[in-house]
Amino acid sequence: MARGSSFTVGTIGAGNVAQAVARRAAAAGHRVVLSNSRGPASLALLVERLGPLASAGTVADAAQADLAVLAVRWHQVPDAVGGFPAWDGRIVIDATNQWKAPGVAIDLGDQTGSERNAALMPGARVVKAFNTLFSRIVVQDPRRADGNLVVVLAGDDAEAKATVSAFVESMGFAPIDIGDLRTGRLMQVGGGPLVGQHLVKLAS
Numbered sequence: 001m002a003r004g005s006s007f008t009v010g011t012i013g014a015g016n017v018a019q020a021v022a023r024r025a026a027a028a029g030h031r032v033v034l035s036n037s038r039g040p041a042s043l044a045l046l047v048e049r050l051g052p053l054a055s056a057g058t059v060a061d062a063a064q065a066d067l068a069v070l071a072v073r074w075h076q077v078p079d080a081v082g083g084f085p086a087w088d089g090r091i092v093i094d095a096t097n098q099w100k101a102p103g104v105a106i107d108l109g110d111q112t113g114s115e116r117n118a119a120l121m122p123g124a125r126v127v128k129a130f131n132t133l134f135s136r137i138v139v140q141d142p143r144r145a146d147g148n149l150v151v152v153l154a155g156d157d158a159e160a161k162a163t164v165s166a167f168v169e170s171m172g173f174a175p176i177d178i179g180d181l182r183t184g185r186l187m188q189v190g191g192g193p194l195v196g197q198h199l200v201k202l203a204s
């Protein structure tokens with residue numbers, strides 16, 4: 001459970017995005033549980049590099065954290081989330097992008113990527129975030145001389161979005177809530193205007 005403003009953050013996936021978020025989360029004092037398909041032992045070196053607040057677990061361990069970050073490649077999502085049936089009420093930060101190949105987005109028709117992913121995690125409270133930013137930028141301190149790097153987010157559950165906003169803010173990012181998962185289309189690869197935009201909210 002979250003204690004004050006301190007969260008346990010689970011990552012489903014332990015690659016570029018998961019490591020970037022994990023690094024920032026640990027730097028902000030949050031506990032981090034990383035997971036991948038190969039099991040905790042394969043993450044020993046990474047965990048050591050991330051420091052004492054990091055540990056390795058199973059996907060189920062990561063999914064049961066206060067906040068779970070879904071950070072696997074698009075084609076890996078069904079396998080990654082399929083083995084954990086108890087999503088009910090859990091907050092999942094969906095950082096994925098629906099790439100078919102580099103630079104080629106999958107056309108989901110009327111559905112957004114996060115709506116597709118939410119359907120694979122029945123009952124989860126999915127918040128789209130971090131997918132618009134390059135991991136090599138996320139890993140850096142988001143507090144800039146003139147303001148804070150923006151994390152745009154979208155989701156259907158107001159309380160989940162408030163929790164994710166608090167988490168994002170605790171790491172020094174500036175959260176901007178743009179609306180529901182459907183509005184999250186603006187954050188989606190294949191034409192969303194917010195993709196790859198690294199915006200700074202100027203200090204007032």
Ligand SMILES: NC(=O)c1ccc[n+]([C@@H]2O[C@H](COP(=O)([O-])OP(=O)(O)OC[C@H]3O[C@@H](n4cnc5c(N)ncnc54)[C@H](OP(=O)(O)O)[C@@H]3O)[C@@H](O)[C@H]2O)c1
Pocket residue numbers: 012013014015016017018035036037038059070071072073074076079080081095096097098099130131132133134135136
């Ligand atoms: N890279 C970026 O800058 C960036 C930015 C924004 C969004 N994104 C999106 O974020 C997602 C992750 O990107 P990435 O660059 O971090 O990918 P990545 O470096 O390839 O990492 C993917 C991770 O997922 C793990 N994984 C694969 N299958 C799994 C499963 N069944 N269960 C649990 N873990 C599994 C992989 O580890 P094992 O193979 O060892 O299991 C690996 O640790 C993608 O959807 C991408 O489009 C990427």
